[in-house]
Amino acid sequence: MQLSQLGEFGLIQKISRLSSLSKKVALGIGDDTAAVVGPDKGKYLLLTCDGVIENIHFFSGTPAYKIGWKAMARNLSDIAAMGGKPLYALVAASLPPSMTEKKALDIHRGLSAAAKRYGVAVIGGDTSRSRHGIHLTVTVVGEVDRTRMITRSGAHEGHVVCVTGSLGASILGKHLCFEPRVKEAQFLAKRFRPTSMMDLSDGLASDLQRLAEQSRVGFEIWADKIPISAGLRKQRFKKKQEIAHAFQDGEDYELLFTISPVVFSKLQKAWKKQFRLSLTQIGVVRPRNFGIRVLANNLSSKPMALPKVRNDHFFGKAV
């Protein structure tokens, strides 16, 4: 079977079955960071490793600074989504020999700017020649208090489903210059303890599915509450198309989390004082057999039909 048929998740699943996890590893494949390890008594070490590749994650004409920013910010977003604090980054850069020095250093500036903004030290890495296009792989090491870590497996029936910010701006370029929600995630983890959390990287539809699987729950999502980005609004799509974009485009890098309704009302007040970024309830956690249903609003009972969800982000897609 070719990888294009097997798909990314198929491959990861096969590899997971082949792997036997060490006892030193507190949590393996399947959450935001690649792994959680516990060398320290009170803390877990979080490790994440994500790449960006020319003509897969960005087009060739993309400004070099933005390529670097994205490569770093994706990983910071993963650490954030566990409630963690990013600490160190390693960068493996594979660059074409014909690239100008200026461009290579601009990539570095983008990487560094994102790292610096979130208090992360870029501590090294590897540079090599590439035969075709730019490949950047960034590894970020973070830490989280053992009692504050937020996984994807704790969503409870009846809890509120929330997202930060607005969705659907990634096709308009947000995927290259987004702010990873590090501060917001730490605020949530420290003071309000969401029951589950993840960052929206593959798109709300696909990411809800994974949250549902890992928490063994269903979701009722209200279409009229999905926060649509201003940029996407300006495109003047029909409402249903807007929602399909917000659901499926991916790379929003906002936080998706669940939280008890009681805590949520306190959170809303504290959030407004702290952040200008919006915080929106988009639905409720339902039992597993409910599945994932998108309703027009919280009074509706009939699921909306949205165009079929693309369930594999990488092996099938052009950019």
Next chain:
Amino acid sequence: MQLSQLGEFGLIQKISRLSSLSKKVALGIGDDTAAVVGPDKGKYLLLTCDGVIENIHFFSGTPAYKIGWKAMARNLSDIAAMGGKPLYALVAASLPPSMTEKKALDIHRGLSAAAKRYGVAVIGGDTSRSRHGIHLTVTVVGEVDRTRMITRSGAHEGHVVCVTGSLGASILGKHLCFEPRVKEAQFLAKRFRPTSMMDLSDGLASDLQRLAEQSRVGFEIWADKIPISAGLRKQRFKKKQEIAHAFQDGEDYELLFTISPVVFSKLQKAWKKQFRLSLTQIGVVRPRNFGIRVLANNLSSKPMALPKVRNDHFFGKAV
């Protein structure tokens, strides 16, 4: 300026100047592992991140298992060279959609086999599509007792210069199936404290230069003592050619270290009891202004002329 003119070390130097290291980082760019960080009291965390790329680090026809082995083993070798114990690995794999599932899993088997052999847990990573060839980036996290860490900066004048194993087999395929010297390095670090150590990745000539720079010393190397691999011997090159191969081919992944002469004589006895692998004195540490001279033997005084050393491993070379 293009990267092909600037070279890998040129680029790293420029990047180093742009970077400001955090106080949390005990040792930055320029040693075997990308970085040494100190979250724990008695230990340092070692982080390393190295990639292998199709048609740069291996030819397209290379068996998938060996590609995986090499990608993992390179990083284990870096942790070993600091005297550290490798613990966890993350793998970022970028694979062509046309690759068969079998081949992808064979890569994984190679990665896992090398990891397992040295007690390392592969704890996750990232998989994405590649447009051209295989790119694997492996990050390894290890640890080392703070008092046992061996850097590249401690070589002393008058000390013995040693290598493990034999050199020059990389062109005959050793670079794809070498054993990283994890056990040997830990044995050395724990019991004999070499004053400096590194793994031979870019070739003895280039690696001696870097050791000399970081330790601010010179080296007198005895050509007749360079351990030539049996495979290279079978090629029936002239002696000078053999030595040039051993000096320049790179990717031997043996340990190069310096140690006091008194400790060395004790080490030799203990080593023979412990390992079948050879251990060879190849010269002595000299003062900085001596430079690096290759002499025919330890009685000679005239430096040998060897073909010019290739000083950039990646941006200039085909494979």
